[in-house]
Amino acid sequence: MQTDSSTSDAPTFVPLGLAGGQGKTTVGLLLGRLLASYGIPVLFVDADPQASLTAFLGVTPADDRPTLLEVITSPEKKVPLYSAIQPVPNNEKLFLIPANDQLENANHYLAASPMSLSMLRSRLYQKGENLNPQDRIATNFSIIIVDPPPERSHLALTSLGAGNLWAIPAEANVKGVQSLMRTLELIQTYQSFLPHGTLSGVIPFRARWVGLNPTTTTKQSIEVMTELAGAENMLPHILESDVYKRAINDQLLPRDLGYPNLEYPLLALVRRIQSALDDSVKEVLRGVKEVSE
């Protein structure tokens, strides 16, 4: 299934979380792979110096090639945005602005800038650059997915600032509830400065079930999350399952491992965000049975 370049700007999706292991990379990566499987071009942006997303996508940036560090710290005349984008191996619809551990330097650069909250967004949407629409990155992709670091840092803030669509995956336990609380507070603090951003939903992560019932911890955690975020913001949870880890490690989707049902929370997320996508993408998704059902 092919899509033409969209004429409107791609929205930026950012899974947020101020603690590690909450599912940000899992959600972002699998969402991107799922959309790409429908022929939708996706640009990933790895904003975490740990560079997990870069590794999971099988990209190894050469030392002398631009990464997100140079996108943030260098002017576009020196490092045009396209030069930092690398195709993902074995998938013609996936692309990545990679990271490596030197991306840590960007925190210091952003700390000294009064524009840190909007820096990444300005670069991704090439604000101030005199370009034809067909040469703009945001019109050549249907969605941009940013993977932020799991801490309250300038890179996390600029990732938040880049987003049109925020989602908060959070483990269904005490740590996850705390992460959700802190992340909701972060959004609340900066929302007034980011009118283009909106919370798409909260995704309980690594929910545990025994037979047909959730464990007590899972059940109670999801109840607290519902109180914190509001029932309207709660999305279907992602189960604790090795299938997701295998899919990520093998650069596949759960369906490729024989578990299409495990994609249900991701399909729910696609349904939630599709109104923000370009009309041509909506048309594609209308034709996808598991999305339109």
Place this chain on the structure above:
Amino acid sequence: MSLMDKIRREANSPTVKVPPRQDVFVPMKQDAELSLPDTGLVVDEEMPEVNQVVQAGQDPHILSLEAELAKYPVVSSKKVGVRLEEPILEEIQELCRSSDITVETLLESFYFTCKGKDMLMRQVIKDAKSRVQRRTKAGNIRSILTKSKNIRSGHLSS
């Protein structure tokens, strides 16, 4: 050429390259000599052999920084509050701002420059003494005025 073609071509034959990146946590080498402006203070280039004092677990970089710090004069922790005549305060603040110095370092520099010159020092002290007399007189007048006001308004307790 479409943008996607450009991206793929760049991946195969990069035209935009970046220089080696400096790790923010690795201290940069100090190549230049370190010397202060001519105030009679110059940092001695010969530094103690830190290898001889490195103990187990001590960072030699920290030790060399501490040795270097020891060569600088110690700034007193005691603060001296200075109140200046308004026009002079404005001029000094402007001078400090435009010269990128502080009031404290200006005062130190004035003193340091004058103290070796007897005639100049005597002139400065003579002027300072007359300023003290003026301030004392002005302070006495303010005190009388305040007491008069209090008496007139009946606030002064007997």
